[in-house]
Amino acid sequence: xxxxxxxxxxxxxYVGLARSIVTAGARLDGMAEGRLEDLKxxxxxxxxxxxxxxxxxxxxxxxxxxxxxxxxxxxxxxxxSAAEGLGEWPAVGGMGLRLIEGLADEVRFPEESRSxxxxxxxxxxxxxxxxxxxxxxPAG
Numbered sequence: 001x002x003x004x005x006x007x008x009x010x011x012x013x014y015v016g017l018a019r020s021i022v023t024a025g026a027r028l029d030g031m032a033e034g035r036l037e038d039l040k041x042x043x044x045x046x047x048x049x050x051x052x053x054x055x056x057x058x059x060x061x062x063x064x065x066x067x068x069x070x071x072x073x074x075x076x077x078x079x080x081s082a083a084e085g086l087g088e089w090p091a092v093g094g095m096g097l098r099l100i101e102g103l104a105d106e107v108r109f110p111e112e113s114r115s116x117x118x119x120x121x122x123x124x125x126x127x128x129x130x131x132x133x134x135x136x137x138p139a140g
Contacts, residue, residue, distance in 0.1 A: 003065040003072070010051050010060045018047045022064050022073055026121070029066045035121055038103040042119050043073055045100050050077040050117075070105065070120040077115065 004025055008014040022043045023036055031039065043062075050060055061076040101107050106120040 003063045003067065003074075006062040006064070007059045008062075010058060012048065012051055014060060015044055015047045015051065018060065018062055019043045022062060025064050026071050029071055029123070031071050031121065031123060039071070039073075039121055042100045042103040043075075045096060046073070046075040046117055046119060049096065050075050066123060070122050072121075073119040075117045075119070 006018065006021055008018055019040050023040050026036060026039050027033075047060060047062070058077075063074040063076070064072060066072070097107070100119065104119040105122045106118075108118050110116060110118060
């Protein structure tokens with residue numbers, strides 16, 4: 001599965017929907033069940049921040065999927081760039097960046113664009129069958 005783009009109304013009521021859709025995508029892409037809870041919390045925090053930090057009323061934009069052996073979530077928003085750096089990212093709408101950093105394998109603002117936040121979760125097994133590792137698949 002390539003990157004999927006999701007556009008939702010910039011409203012806190014849609015944080016749960018964003019979390020559910022991104023988690024379903026990660027499950028389809030073969031993310032280990034044990035990592036899905038980390039992903040859910042990290043996406044919730046990032047989406048809540050993007051919604052509360054942007055006053056322009058535009059949509060909440062997310063792109064997600066497997067890229068370079070990791071499941072990536074890109075959270076896009078014009079005021080995400082207002083942060084001076086990851087250490088300055090405000091804790092609006094929850095525990096904020098420190099929690100996200102503890103859950104994801106990598107958290108960054110891409111150098112070419114500080115208007116998005118990228119969360120990366122390593123994918124050890126991308127064998128194509130969600131929830132089934134290579135060792136537990138029947139011989140074929």
